[in-house]
Amino acid sequence: MTISTQLPTVQSIIQAHTYLKQQKPLVQCLTNSVSVNFMANVLLSAGASPAMVDNPEEAAEFVHFAQAVVVNLGTPTSALVESMKLAITEAHKINKPWILDPIAAGALSWRGQLAADFLQFKPTIIRGNASEIIGLAGLGSNRKGFDSSNDPAHSVQAAKALLEYTSAVSASGEVDHIVAKTYIDQKEQYWVAKIKGGSYFFPLVTASGCSLGALVAAYSAVTDPFNAVVSAHAHFAVAGQKAHLKADAPGDFQREFINELYRVSAEDFEIYLNFQIEELILV
Template identity: 80%
Template sequence: MAINIPNLDSILAAHQALKNQKPLVQCITNSVSVNFMANVLLSAGASPAMVDNPEEAAEFVNFAQGLVINLGTPTSALVEAMQLAIQQASHLKKPWVLDPIAAGALSWRGQIAADFLSFKPTVIRGNASEIIGLAGLGANSRGFDSSNDPAHSVEAAKSLLDHASAVSASGEIDHIVAKTSHETGEKFWLAKIKGGSHFFPLVTASGCSLGALVAAYTSVTDPFNAVVSAHAHYAVAGKKAHLKTDAPGDFQREFINELYNVTADDFEQYLEFSVEELVAA
């Protein structure tokens, strides 16, 4: 699918398409995230399916519109299911998202993530540490945390565009990188979206669930717009929820509500978003 430069109109169109089409997203994810991820997808307008066993994973890809692969708590059986699902998604040319949790910090899952890259994920989504770690840049690749500034991951994200159509690093300001190809050559683009709330890091699986929402959006629009739209939906709902709460438990509840309630007017009022061309130094 061609890569287009996102704008407010394309984000609103993707959000409406998500609500209209209610894409079915297959989630092969970590054990901590299953419940919250399912609720995020349902509230945002998609349909989750946690089909994650080797016996059924590939078969279910035939029915799903999107797939998310999350390396948070890998086991041998789960990795086998991931491999089978990815192979089938690649064969059917269906979009899939790789969330490489701690791939740069732990050797076994790092090799798994490297193997998965050969199947060309549509999108790679993580925090800055994970994106840097996956790209093999730098020593500060702790992976489980989000201590690195997403701005520091831009070069790593650009290098990962050899494998994916778009790469995002989430944080206080989300950074999303993609490239377009023209007769005159390639252009790299950077979208920035200001995050929704400082409560996000205190809600388990909030980042993992964003990866699933990205997978949902990849089924209704082009990859760059899909990532931007998913991050925008998350940020706007997070900002609205933050205004109503003063603690992470209440925030989690209100965030699910606002994912469901967000409107076009909310995007126009709350979204802090920009896109710029990245010029080589």
């Protein structure tokens, strides 16, 4: 597990975005059947490279070629779960960043147990909605785990509990909340980063959250975990905000969002990003 030694800033986000565009990290996506196409397009437009290598025969081997791995529990099948176990076992073994997206972890028992079992392989980052983060932390359950019915702010303590297994946890929503621990000047501290932006069209576009998890994986290949998850959320929020200005319906928004992911510039982060970070007071 990597503990960040500095706090994310607008400048560190811009630097990570530059690295992403330059390095075009290859992301191995073991994801749900609904998200495959959109996830691949999001990664390509943002500047990364997708690889949907999710069969048991190749999953572990491909980890060595990828710069990061994302595991998404949206539509788990026996074969896909086997591939996930093989891939994350290998990623943990060789210290390759991997991201867990525990879809419906608080709603359905089998996949919830899978997500809990996967924690032993120390995901670099956990990304979900508030209900999933709360469910995974064992702090409650919610039958609407596919679509968050909790405010991300309510998931902060659950996210902090999950830092036992991971470097950073994010809960997306109207205001994304990202919780991480740093070790700066020999002092351990907990932080909450908040990012507001995006669009109310996001919940109407299938796999937008899943694709955010893949983008988190891409950024984890080029910067430290805390900055990676903040940078991915920032990229999503700024592109979503810009796309919203050009769209008046979900279909138009989806098209414009892909375009704006590609177009986002350093100046856009400075103009559009609504970002703040504060120390988490332990209770």
